[in-house]
Amino acid sequence: MTKENSEEKVFSAARDLIRIEKKCFYGQEEERDRLRKMRELIDQVAKEMPGDN
Amino acid sequence: MIIKSVIVENFRSFYGEQEIEFATDREKNTTLIYAMNGVGKTNLLNSMLWCLHGEFSPSFKNRSDILNWEAKRRGRKSYHVTVTFDENDSEFIVKRSGGDIDSFKVFENKDGNLVEIRQDPRLFINSIIPRDMAGYFISDGEGNDLVVDSEGMISVRRSIRDILGFNVAEKTSEDLGKIRSEIRAELKKVDKDKELSDIEAKVQIYDESIIKNRASLEDNKGSLEKYQLQRDQVDKKLGGSSSAVVKQLQAERTRREGERSSLKKELRVEEGKKIYLIREYSWVAFAHRLMDEGLEFIDESELKGRIPAPYNIQLVQDILSQSECICGASISPGSDAYERIEKLLGKAADPGLLNRLQRARSSLTSVKTLSGQGRGRLEENFKRCSSIRRRINELDISIEDYSQRIGRIDDESINALEKERKVLDGKIYETGRTIGRLEEKFKEAASAKKEFQDKANKIVGLSSRAKTIKHKLDIVDQMDEVILDALKEAEESIHSVLKSKIDDFLEKYLRQDYQVKMTSDFKIGLMDRNGFLVPPSGGQGAILSFIYISSLISIARERRDLKSSILTPGAIAPLIFDAPFSKLDSKYAPNIAKELPKLVDQLIILMYQDNGKQVDSILKNEGKLGKVYYFTEETVADQGKKLSQELVVDGEAIPVTVYGAPMDKIVIREAKIHD
Numbered sequence: 001m002t003k004e005n006s007e008e009k010v011f012s013a014a015r016d017l018i019r020i021e022k023k024c025f026y027g028q029e030e031e032r033d034r035l036r037k038m039r040e041l042i043d044q045v046a047k048e049m050p051g052d053n
Numbered sequence: 054m055i056i057k058s059v060i061v062e063n064f065r066s067f068y069g070e071q072e073i074e075f076a077t078d079r080e081k082n083t084t085l086i087y088a089m090n091g092v093g094k095t096n097l098l099n100s101m102l103w104c105l106h107g108e109f110s111p112s113f114k115n116r117s118d119i120l121n122w123e124a125k126r127r128g129r130k131s132y133h134v135t136v137t138f139d140e141n142d143s144e145f146i147v148k149r150s151g152g153d154i155d156s157f158k159v160f161e162n163k164d165g166n167l168v169e170i171r172q173d174p175r176l177f178i179n180s181i182i183p184r185d186m187a188g189y190f191i192s193d194g195e196g197n198d199l200v201v202d203s204e205g206m207i208s209v210r211r212s213i214r215d216i217l218g219f220n221v222a223e224k225t226s227e228d229l230g231k232i233r234s235e236i237r238a239e240l241k242k243v244d245k246d247k248e249l250s251d252i253e254a255k256v257q258i259y260d261e262s263i264i265k266n267r268a269s270l271e272d273n274k275g276s277l278e279k280y281q282l283q284r285d286q287v288d289k290k291l292g293g294s295s296s297a298v299v300k301q302l303q304a305e306r307t308r309r310e311g312e313r314s315s316l317k318k319e320l321r322v323e324e325g326k327k328i329y330l331i332r333e334y335s336w337v338a339f340a341h342r343l344m345d346e347g348l349e350f351i352d353e354s355e356l357k358g359r360i361p362a363p364y365n366i367q368l369v370q371d372i373l374s375q376s377e378c379i380c381g382a383s384i385s386p387g388s389d390a391y392e393r394i395e396k397l398l399g400k401a402a403d404p405g406l407l408n409r410l411q412r413a414r415s416s417l418t419s420v421k422t423l424s425g426q427g428r429g430r431l432e433e434n435f436k437r438c439s440s441i442r443r444r445i446n447e448l449d450i451s452i453e454d455y456s457q458r459i460g461r462i463d464d465e466s467i468n469a470l471e472k473e474r475k476v477l478d479g480k481i482y483e484t485g486r487t488i489g490r491l492e493e494k495f496k497e498a499a500s501a502k503k504e505f506q507d508k509a510n511k512i513v514g515l516s517s518r519a520k521t522i523k524h525k526l527d528i529v530d531q532m533d534e535v536i537l538d539a540l541k542e543a544e545e546s547i548h549s550v551l552k553s554k555i556d557d558f559l560e561k562y563l564r565q566d567y568q569v570k571m572t573s574d575f576k577i578g579l580m581d582r583n584g585f586l587v588p589p590s591g592g593q594g595a596i597l598s599f600i601y602i603s604s605l606i607s608i609a610r611e612r613r614d615l616k617s618s619i620l621t622p623g624a625i626a627p628l629i630f631d632a633p634f635s636k637l638d639s640k641y642a643p644n645i646a647k648e649l650p651k652l653v654d655q656l657i658i659l660m661y662q663d664n665g666k667q668v669d670s671i672l673k674n675e676g677k678l679g680k681v682y683y684f685t686e687e688t689v690a691d692q693g694k695k696l697s698q699e700l701v702v703d704g705e706a707i708p709v710t711v712y713g714a715p716m717d718k719i720v721i722r723e724a725k726i727h728d
Contacts, residue, residue, distance in 0.1 A: 010528065014535040015619045021225040022218065022621050023180060039232060042532070046525040 063124035066093035068718035076679020088684035104134035210575035259502035334427030603652040627655035650677040687714035
């Protein structure tokens with residue numbers, strides 16, 4: 001994965017996080033659902049992106 | 054959100070079932086609803102607010118008396134409103150009943166079948182058009198959520214944060230903080246050497262401090278805004294006092310406070326400039342004393358050598374290393390010739406050294422030039438700062454004097470206001486200081502966090518599990534950085550983006566009369582051609598509210614459609630205005646009518662027809678008029694000598710009062726618009 005692709009991936013995931021947040025911000029979904037969805041998204045992105053270590 | 058229709062049944066002035074289907078076309082996006090005064094425009098607007106949120110606009114009276122009186126007379130005991138809207142390509146139907154039946158349900162139209170949504174309908178509606186924000190979109194023009202202060206300024210910070218979704222982005226960052234803590238706890242379990250987890254524990258402390266400071270900063274900024282508005286209200290009361298003396302003293306004090314406030318801003322800019330100048334020229338100040346000595350010390354002539362150019366040290370070294378003279382004679386080490394040539398090294402020029410010294414000389418010479426320049430600029434800056442400080446001191450004394458003079462006036466209400474003002478002044482000062490301190494702490498924590506993060510990145514020899522967790526932590530950090538950068542960029546740019554949007558509007562239509570003024574603390578106001586803030590009375594406050602809220606929605610729309618934008622707008626709903634043109638001068642109404650539909654997805658205007666303002670013909674000519682409805686008042690009374698009331702739509706006269714009807718009621722009808 002190139003640096004540009006990684007940046008794009010992070011950018012798009014950050015936008016998805018905000019979307020998840022927005023759904024819950026005004027109470028549409030419960031907090032635990034929101035955090036669970038966020039964790040899942042982060043795990044998925046971490047798997048798809050190569051680590052430097 | 055696009056509202057498709059509303060059905061009102063036995064709600065206030067509407068007997069039986071009445072329906073309006075709004076214009077939903079993207080081009081012809083405006084629905085005009087005409088009604089005589091007192092016939093039910095505000096009732097219709099409130100029926101929608103009530104259906105969505107179970108609330109009414111602040112100026113709506115007799116809230117417990119909603120059931121239509123004719124319906125009540127005929128034994129009906131409940132009233133109902135249904136709003137149908139589209140959101141993200143799905144159609145939703147909201148049904149609320151009041152009176153004997155108390156029910157609130159939301160359905161989704163799935164291929165013609167109405168399926169009740171499973172989640173709490175209140176929360177669902179709140180996620181589409183949040184309750185806190187409904188007042189921005191559905192406005193009765195009287196008590197909307199934008200408050201115009203005594204000077205004619207609207208404080209817009211909260212609405213910007215709500216509509217552009219800054220609050221949501223901040224909450225996301227906060228949530229990432231929680232997830233980060235969980236990941237760090239996981240890391241602690243697997244990092245046997247504890248080197249990484251110790252560093253991460255420190256980063257965690259700074260993270261928590263950053264989140265805490267950010268929340269506290271927001272709270273304080275909100276409080277500051279509130280105190281300033283409260284003080285504006287007090288000033289308004291003092292300025293409107295029946296006593297001419299108080300009025301005059303207050304006007305003088307306000308003028309001086311205005312001057313002091315601008316000077317304080319200027320002083321902050323100058324102080325910033327001072328830091329820049331010191332950074333730019335401080336090295337010159339230190340180097341200055343060394344300069345003359347240095348220039349004397351560097352004597353280039355010694356280094357030029359005595360062997361005529363181009364002969365230099367290199368030539369001599371080459372001859373010695375090759376053991377051969379340029380004439381071809383052999384020069385063996387130890388021979389007389391060798392030693393004579395070797396002695397030349399002391400007199401030959403060294404071009405490398407010469408070059409370095411020339412550069413040193415040039416640097417020292419530039420110090421000479423810069424020291425003069427720096428001194429001049431710093432002296433000028435110090436002079437300006439001290440002159441501003443002097444003037445601020447004079448103003449402090451003078452303002453205090455005016456305050457004392459107002460305080461000595463023998464009037465209880467004036468004394469009470471003055472006391473309140475003093476308390477608010479204290480709060481404003483303290484809150485301002487707290488904000489400054491928090492901003493400083495915020496910067497410090499961010500820089501310390503960065504330092505530890507850099508250290509963490511340099512650690513080698515981690516276990517593969519620790520590496521995986523660290524990788525996840527890095528991803529979270531990167532996401533958070535993207536969100537915070539976007540937020541920072543949006544917050545910094547919104548000031549100029551919004552100003553330019555409003556200015557565009559004014560330039561096109563009202564420039565000759567008004568300009569927008571926008572303060573750094575997000576207050577906007579209209580200035581007349583002489584640069585004075587226009588008082589909020591009359592239609593100017595209304596102009597400002599329309600232009601502002603429409604411009605903000607327009608920005609939110611642009612950002613929503615922009616792929617590169619990360620922030621999700623809080624809500625983009627139709628603008629529903631009750632009587633927006635009633636306070637406006639006839640010369641402005643057509644222009645405002647021309648521009649408003651361009652800024653929003655859907656516009657619904659409820660108004661009394663005033664032919665002088667030509668709203669419908671303007672909208673039609675602009676290709677924005679989608680639908681026109683009107684309210685007819687049917688009454689059992691005889692016409693007698695009363696004149697027939699009518700309105701004209703698209704050149705056609707339509708009676709809006711029908712006498713001798715079987716019952717009293719308001720009927721909503723659609724008017725034809727000819728292409």
